[in-house]
Amino acid sequence: MNPVFPHRQTAHCETGVIANLLTYHGLPLSEAMAFGIGGGLFFGYLPFIRINGLPLTTFRTAPGSIFNRVTKRLGIGVARSTFRDSDRAMAALDRYLAQGVPVGMQAGVYWLPYFPPALRFHFNAHNLVVYGKRGDDYLISDPVLGEPVVCAAADLARARFAQGALAPKGKMYCITSVPKQLDLAPAIRQGIREVCRYMLSVPFPLIGTRGIRYLANQVERWPAKLGDQRAILYLGNQIRMQEEIGTGGAGFRFIFAAFLQEAADILGDGQFLELSQRMTAIGDLWRDFAVAGARHCKGRAGQGEDFADLSHILRRCAAQEDALLRELSSLVRKP
Amino acid sequence: MQKNEVPQDEALFNGMREVCYAVDDSGRYVLAESAGWEPANIANIQAWEVIRSEVTAVLCKVRAGELSPLAYQMARHQMNAKLLSGYAGLFCWQVRRHLKPGPFRKLKAAQLTRYATIFKISAEELCRIPESSEIGDIQR
Structure with a gap:
């Protein structure tokens, strides 16, 4: 049994995850549409938040907010959970996957082995979709990559419990109900x-x-x-x-x-x-x-x-x- | 940005392509593949140079006996004491203490293994003081 997921490469991770998840659930939506409906455009210069001692500038709203707004505005039901314990977080993920439900999650880029080494900084607000499990490895649709990838369970667990600013704390989410038609x-x-x-x-x-x-x-x-x-x-x-x-x-x-x-x-x-x-x-x-x-x-x-x-x-x-x-x-x- | 202007400056992506939005001849937005962009590459390489020089500076101090080998591993992984304390499940002041050679030498084996696991190395490797700084081999 090989699970399939409509992987599309997108320019941005969070909007890409939304667009791909909704498409999987039978509501084709473009990334740009998700970005606009979620009110993603923003600017903030926040010199009191330092990253490696340098001031933070952001061009988008807070991580997770685009997803929250899109699902709310389109009447889509979502189950979200965060965890304190990595074993429990992985077990919960496995339960969803056993039912054939693809799961979106937040992860730290630094611990994802499939990422190009030069881009691996401690950045915790990355989003990806896990859509299946093969042996001890997870099948991942990471929207900033051209193809789906495979990631070892230990690495994914690390990435889900990355520490520091915006720590994901094993955060995962999946779509539970969708409206018949998108308005x-x-x-x-x-x-x-x-x-x-x-x-x-x-x-x-x-x-x-x-x-x-x-x-x-x-x-x-x-x-x-x-x-x-x-x-x-x-x-x-x-x-x-x-x-x-x-x-x-x-x-x-x-x-x-x-x-x-x-x-x-x-x-x-x-x-x-x-x-x-x-x-x-x-x-x-x-x-x-x-x-x-x-x-x-x-x-x-x-x-x-x-x-x-x-x-x-x-x-x-x-x-x-x-x-x-x-x-x-x-x-x-x-x- | 026009579709034919999408930059293809390969440098950091290891053959990966990112996609970006660009306008085609008819004025519609389409997704276009990009191999990277020179200004972003320059900024990124600059960031890596900063990390590299920091790691080298820390290694000098470790070799001079001012800092413990833990400080070197911490710098290699772009961490500070606060971040490392999160991974180790310790208080920040405890990690800071372990960065000094004296307290580090007194660490129990269990604690050393705990630190070593974070960096995906063995406890012996953690205690070793390397000849030269290497950050390329982190990406395993």
Whole structure:
């Protein structure tokens, strides 16, 4: 008996798990749609949270929240559990697998042996689906990989009980009930409204488009405040947060643009198409920032490329996202 | 990003491909494979260089008798005392104490095995002071 799972490679792990799990349960949903309905787009610069001594920047909402919102908005039943004990966690997983139910779970990247070595940092908010067991090995559909993989039980147990920030504590979830038909239109509106709320009107200067501006001001001061060497480290870290950890800032902007494109078809409103194109341009702008920043890290910065120019790019990102989201917000408020 | 602009800068993925969203000729979004992207590679390599130099610095201290071999294993695995204490089921101050050569030497065999299991090595390997720092062989 070989269990089958509709594995699709996706750009982001959490939305990929949602899309693949729902597709397995007979509700084909794209990754971009899951990202948009879950209100995944976000920005937060959180210098008081340090990762290896460097400030945290996030381009997406808290891990797990996209999944929670998508399932709630689409009326999907979910069973979630966390564990204190690794043996119990693995036994519970085996029980689900024996019933033929694929299980989504949170895991630490560092202990997953199938991951490329160069990407194995202590990052705990990775998501994957376990869909079968062969002997002592588990069959895993990891949405950021091209093909399903096999992972030894001991390694998976380690990854499920990785320690540190955002420790997964064996967290696993599976879908228990699905509606007969997906009613996407209201869920899309809810998702967009939420993104607009978080990006535009959180009364805290480090969140949303205000947060991007705050980061821009900080970037400008880094060389004076930290010295050249630390400033380069901070910048490199910023680029990694943007482009590597969880698909990155530009990547999420592109996923959101893809979502707006799908939303235009479903809601039958061409204005979303135009906004989608503008969102693509914003994603490209974020990539420009990474390109210019990386040249700095390499010590290859040309003329007109000091930290002030980098922060200038960020300010343009902030301004354009601000304008776009305000339009989007008025668009979904229409009855 | 246009589909034909999707970067293919192979460096870190070991032949793996990631997918990303890009616009095709007709303006629709499609998934496109990427082998990596130069700016992200640069930032990642920079992060590894920082880790590597930290490990080397710790190893020097271990060889000079300022730190215990546990500190070397901890650095190799990109951990700090807080993270390691989580894995070991100890208090942070206990782990910090074990980073000193004196208290480390007095550790019981059971405790050494406990640490060694975390790093997937034997207790003897844990106590050995290596000649040169290696972080490439962690990825087993």
